[in-house]
Amino acid sequence: MTRIPTTNWAASFHYGFQDCLYPSSVDAVCDIVVRSAKIKAVGSGHSFNAIADGDVALSLAELPINPVIEGDGTRVSVGAHCTYGELALFLHRHHLAVHNLASLPHISIAGAIATATHGSGNRNGNLATAVCGLEIVSGDGRLVKVTRGDADFAGMVVHLGALGIVTRVTLDVQPEFQVAQSVYDGLAWDKLLTNLDDVMALGYSVSVFTKWGQEAGSVWVKRTASNDDFPAAIHGATRATENRHPISGLDAQNATQQLGQYGRWSDRLPHFKMGFTPSNGEEIQSEFHLPRKHGAAAIEALLSIRDKFAHLLQVGELRTVAADDLWLSPQYRRDTLSIHFTWVRDQEAVNAAVEHIEQALSPFSALPHWGKVFTGRHIGAKYEKLAEFARLRDRMDPDRAFSNAWLEEAIFGSSETQGF
Ligand SMILES: Cc1cc2nc3c(=O)[nH]c(=O)nc-3n(C[C@H](O)[C@H](O)[C@H](O)COP(=O)(O)OP(=O)(O)OC[C@H]3O[C@@H](n4cnc5c(N)ncnc54)[C@H](O)[C@@H]3O)c2cc1C
Structure with a gap:
């Protein structure tokens, strides 16, 4: 029986697929592409917008993964x-x-x-x-x-x-490598804003979880064995003595082990354990990446409009990502602070909140996460390498077999297609 993907993982976006093909070899993938006017690969369906949408889906689920060192x-x-x-x-x-x-x-x-x-x-x-x-x-x-x-x-x-x-x-x-993580509760906004670089440098990987309320929130510090031990407090936030869920108050059983105990990299770097579904899926996500040097000013700009969005939040997260040279990476030649929002699943209200956020972040060269919700159009125009990417696409896909409305509008700024 053909399983046709109907929604994304969060059920916040409904795909328009009429069919889904499950080739069991790479040759079969090639044959399908030759025969198809339009075809869209779906991965695990975790994106929150129409990026993976189309008429006919192609899933690689029947191919062996066959890992080789x-x-x-x-x-x-x-x-x-x-x-x-x-x-x-x-x-x-x-x-x-x-x-x-x-x-x-x-x-x-x-x-x-x-x-x-x-x-x-x-x-x-x-x-x-x-x-x-x-x-x-x-x-x-x-x-x-x-x-x-x-x-x-x-x-x-x-x-x-x-x-x-x-x-x-x-x-x-x-x-x-081994990683241990500890959570620090009760970080104040003034401490975060004054010490942002220091906080984000506290470990191999650092996340600040915030509800954009009276205090900044909690800091999740993930350290490798080569880092120092975990202090009892950092910038006034105190080390938690029991495991936490990223959304304060929720049961921590599906969150990865904390309390400074070392374990495998893969059991500590994600916030959620492999064996559990991370949440019930009733969420929408957005995220904006901006140069790290604008981090504190961007946070202040969002604090000044938090009444426009905080009521729709399940939780927000601040992370950092290092610069790279990948053409359509939001980190292309810039170290970023990445400001993430996990929303309640109310698409219309979220869209309105996201517009306010985009406006507040516009002075800071913010770019949206490609797989999450944003309202800006022709985002590709903000990328230095867009013209080269367009030429690359002309060579790889001259007949636009892999195109969809999202791609044409979000990347190439065409308004010919609707349904974004
Ligand atoms: C609970 C949750 C937590 C998340 N956490 C994070 C996070 O920590 N950091 C972060 O950056 N993002 C995060 N995301 C976003 C997520 O990582 C991205 O949306 C990612 O693209 C999801 O991968 P996917 O396989 O589900 O892709 P899909 O949504 O299925 O597809 C995304 C794009 O990839 C294309 N694609 C997929 N497979 C192929 C293929 N074989 N060949 C060609 N194209 C292909 C699709 O056509 C589409 O364009 C999270 C999402 C959820 C739901």
Whole structure:
């Protein structure tokens, strides 16, 4: 029986798919592309907007992920639909790790790199920066293999689903490492604003969870064994003595272990455990990336309009992501502070709140997360490399088999298609 994806993971967006194809080999993927006027790859469906929408979906779920260690243990190649959780299980057996993970391990690698999905850490690039090779079926049904350093490689990694069907990825890996995390409660806004750089540098990966209320909130500090021990307090916030959920007050059983106990990188870097669904899915997310030097001013700008959005929030999160050279990465040549919002699932009210946020952040060169909710149009125009990406797409997909309304409007600014 054909399973047709009907909604995204959060059920906040309804796909328009009439059919879904499940090829069981890369050759079959190539055949489908040759025969299809339009085809859209779906990953794990975790994006919150129409980026993965289309008429006919293609899922790689029937292909084996077949992970292979390469380069004397410095790389792993794997089926692109592999989730980071599945990848971590394989890497454990070889005592290897990837450099970072998003807040949950359930997302597919292809979908994550397509949207420049990221974790946190001043020195950690987004997840796409670990990609050193791609196999991608282009619009003419050819399997194109590229590796880092090839012409246009930097344009292909954060691909927004626009260039083809990614069948296999190769990622940089490193020896496994241990991480411990501790949560600090009660950080005051004035302490955060005065010490923002210091707070975000407290560990390998740092998140500040906030409800944009009277106090800034809690700081989640993830440290590797090479960092110092966890102090009892930081900037007036005190170390929690029991596990926390990112949304204060919720049961912490699906959150990863805290309290400063060291464990595997993959059991600490995400906030949510692999074995659990991270929440009930009744949420919408938005996120805006801006140069880190504007961080405190951008937070102050949002504090001045918090009455426009805070009532719709489940929780917000501040993270940092290191600069890279990937053309459509929001971190392209800039270290960012990334300001995330987990909303209640009320799309209309959220859209209105997001417009206020976009306005408040506009002086700070903010760029939206590609996979989350934003209202701005022709975001591609804000990217220095858009024209090169457009030429790359002309070569990879001249007949626009992989296009959809979201792509044309959000990236290329065309108003020909509706339904964004
Ligand atoms: C609970 C939750 C937590 C999240 N946490 C984070 C976080 O910590 N950090 C962060 O940055 N983001 C986060 N996100 C956002 C999420 O990582 C992105 O939306 C990501 O794109 C999801 O991957 P996916 O596989 O579900 O992609 P999908 O939503 O299925 O697809 C996204 C895009 O990738 C394309 N695509 C997918 N597979 C392929 C393929 N094989 N070939 C070509 N194109 C393909 C699709 O066509 C589409 O354009 C979170 C989302 C949720 C729901």
